[in-house]
Amino acid sequence: MLFNSPLFLLVFLPLFLITYFVAQGIRLRNAVIVLFSTIFFAWGDPIFVWYVIAGTWIDYMIIKHVLTKPTYSDRVRKSGLVVAILINVGALLFFKYANFFVDQVQPLLRIAGMERPSWYGVVLPLGISFIAFHKISFVVDLYKQRTSPPTSFIDALLYILFFPQLIAGPIIRYHEISPQIRVRTHGTEEFIAGFFRFARGLGKKTLIADPAGGIANAIFGLPAESLPSHYAWMGVLAYSIQIYFDFSGYSDMAIGLGRIVGFRFPENFNQPYTAKSVTEFWQRWHITLSNWMRLYLYIPLGGNRVAPWRLYLNLWIVFLISGFWHGAAWTFILWGAYYGFLLTLEKFCDRRGWTLPAPAAVKQLLTFFIVMNAWVLFRADSLRYATRLWGRMYGVLPQLQPTTEPFALIFPPHGLAAIAVGLLIALIPLPEAARRLAMIKDSPKLDTIRWATSIILFFAALSSIMASGSSSFLYFRF
């Protein structure tokens, strides 16, 4: 079920909220969340939901009977952790990467006279990448004793299945949320602040991301070699806006939904396109993924406390894995390698005290330019398409065939307006007061404004959904 589908907005959500607030006591309310989350997930993937429930039960049992048993030696506990991680990583590898690996070894199979294995064509379960990361966080945090274990299987399920963050994050580390599973506050202010955040996310998705996506889809749907250079640039710009407002919109909705029922999720975006370096960009973009990678991958690899060459290598490995996590394709691997290289380069320069002698605005535009180029890899269906598109962007590849779509036809004013508004919002750093109004500081005085804005945004977005239909979120495919 999509957050932006009428059934979710007008049936599922009200029913959930009514049931949740009618239920008394935190345990019952947690059970309500689990029940509705299961329905939510089963609606989209009625088979994989059972795997997730069963997998969580296995994790829960390992945690309960191995990882948190003080009587067991560290070796036994570590073995339990390894088993739990292997199960979760194994499932991720199988469901997400099995087809990719078979495709890569296909020429060898052919030479050996072998057919594709019978299981080829594995269907990608909904939200598996995010679920796998949550489950790894679950077992590692409890192994590391960063927080106390769940009091019941329901609480464990709540962490994994909680529908706002289930499919596309934010990636919440277990130790961040486990206290809130036991104790959290509810109130009108929280409700309104949450609803405001949710409506803002819905507006981002439907009023900016979708119209910009219309242009991006049209451009990426044409043969790259037929695109005039400015079309190629506009297509990438449109996609840059689409993916930011799509994903940050989803995160806003997830954070808002969580807040309505008393959860405080970590922020996932902080105006990433205002970053003045690639390093800063990754501190502002998909923040919870960066944090997860740092805590569960970069630090175990040695973190900053290693030799410089090793540090650079670790950085590069982390981003390579991050790229591969996004999708089983060479484009994503290259995308990760691209960022790994740039971050390593920045780290290298930073350690030597080399800085770019340019105004902040130039650095910001340069960073945005670098990010836009990376989005080509992220959006293209193949490396061949990506290289051809770059070729057309920079005029290196000649326009082999004329485009069939004049500018006025392929760039509708609605989409262009969405891109323009999106650029303004994304590129101009918000003044502190506006930031406070928008997301950070809660104030009862702002409630009325927030409520009115929420209603307007909600109905504007709902109108758009009704008229144009609900489109899936980009990050659902990861």
Add this chain to the structure above:
Amino acid sequence: MVASLIAMLVFPMLGIKVRKFILRERAQSIPQPTQLWSGLVKHEWQQFLEQGFLNHMGSLRSFLILSYNEAKHRLFPTRPNDRYIWTRGFGYYPADTISRLNIDVLQHDAVKQHYQRAAHRLRILQELLSHHGIALLVVSAPAKVRLYPEYVAPYLIAPPDTIMSRAISYGDVLEEAGVNVINVQRIFAEKKSGSLPFFTTTSFHWNYWAGCTVADEIMRRAEALTGRPVFTVNCSDVEYGKSRGTDTDVALSLNIFSTDATIGEAPFPKITPQENVRGEIPKIVLMGDSFSDQIVYALTQALPDMSWSPGWLTRYELFQVRQTEGMRGKVAAKTPLQPGGALAEILTKQLLVIEVSDSSVYRVASNLDLMEYGATRALLDGLLAKTGAGPIDPKNFLTDGWRASNEQWRTVGAVASFAIRPRTKGNSIQLAFDLETVPPTPNEARPLNVLLDGKVIGEATISGGREVLNLTVPADLPWQDSLVAEISLGDSSGQPLDLILHGVRVVGADTDKKTNEGIAPQVLPSPQTLDRAGMRTINLFSGEEPEDVLVEGLNGLEGNGKDSLRWALGPATRIKFYVDPTWPEQARQLLLKFAFANGIPGQTVIIRLNGEDIRRFSSEEIGMQKVVDADMVLHTKTGMNVLEIVYHDWNHGRKTYGADPRQLAVAVKRLSLQEANR
């Protein structure tokens, strides 16, 4: 605040409906899944419930959609949605038609080659149908942008004044290939200056007036092609006013509050039935898309009442739905069309019109079989001779360069052709022609060229006189079309062939099963299966007026049950009905059941059939308010019959009997026609 928020979210579940907010949309209903678990896994239940909820939402959904579209329409008037472009000069244009025009310019050669293959098939179909006495006429309907490109210059790949000369045109290619075609784009382009507009500001289709002129052109061509008398369609009486009907289809589909403000003016023809035609008009099958609506409207309005017969105009919508046209445009029930049955029915008609609008013309070569709604492929498949051993019916084999006379097929000109299905496997086709050279060509040996789709592929020699010419068609020829190939015999010196074909057969027993797999079962014309062998009961009190009956001078049904009545209006009630010549003699005797009550002093009623009085009810017999009930047998003639019930007086006739403005004569209590011997 929280409570109000929840109330706001719950409100849509109530499904409140307000008449003011109406959407025009083609929502496809999703059937309820039959199985629980597999329906869930396949997401059928999810789609069904989501669709069900949207339907349940009522006017809130309509209001939201109308609001959004209105806002977009105001903010971005040039692109109110993805489907349409608005221009100040000439209103709305469908965006996809503009894209297709651009493709026809940029991919000119590839698209032309594809059209040529389609034209080749159509010409062969035309030849084969002509052997069965059916004329084929293709109507190529242009999109608005092809006639008025000047208003959408920013959206075009070339300047508007040159784009049409650079774009490949389906109609032009068909014309060049020798297909009977009404190339509407060219005709309209020639008449564009100083003429009424062919499209409205708010229409996807050509307007009713333009459709009327096309209908008139169809009838003119029908006369020339079938040799039968036709009626004309007079489109000269034009009313220029606010667009209506499908002339406003784009405005309606915008789904905005201010629909009315977007609708401009358009010419609308006032078509009246033409003078009766002497002789039987050709029976027509009109295959097409929504551009046919205006043609059908014009034809049915112009058709003289007495020329109507069941099945005079049968419509195949997108080659998927069959519909017969009743009198004055009344529509018979639509039924799904079976392609096999279509050929059988077409073979009982005289004219097959295929209307193809721009949006129905595929540009991709791999979609060749889908051209003309897939009909060309299906009909050729049914008509073409099988490649198994045995004699071949020349009607399903010979194409260009032959003339049938006295049950013989004689060549005309220097080239004579025949159509075969290309072999898909290794076996060659061996054909034995029983030929005879006839004067003035002397009986002596001469070489003939053998051509495949116009290209020389070999030679054959005929010795003169009557002989059997064996021709082997190898399987490895460079077939250009997997469905049909045309092989020709041509005199190498360019002299007339002067041959008579006594017969032709496939020799050898190596039936190519794979080639024959796609062949439709042998279908023979069987009009009896298509039309009833007798009249069905016409009960004018059943609430439904059959499409094959035209009633004038009879008001609508009032009351219900036993007390229901229909007011007959002076001076006469006329019922026109059709008696099929194929019905048996006894089926032509009909029983008229007629009961009425009278409130006018001195009233008389005369029953008249085809101008002949058959019963007179005197004023004494009728009386005042007395119900007169009479059954009478009518001896009808074949074809159209006119039953008249003539009244002596009526309200506002000789006198005014009441304040009712209607010309009330008698109150009819019963009126039906049925077979007398049933």
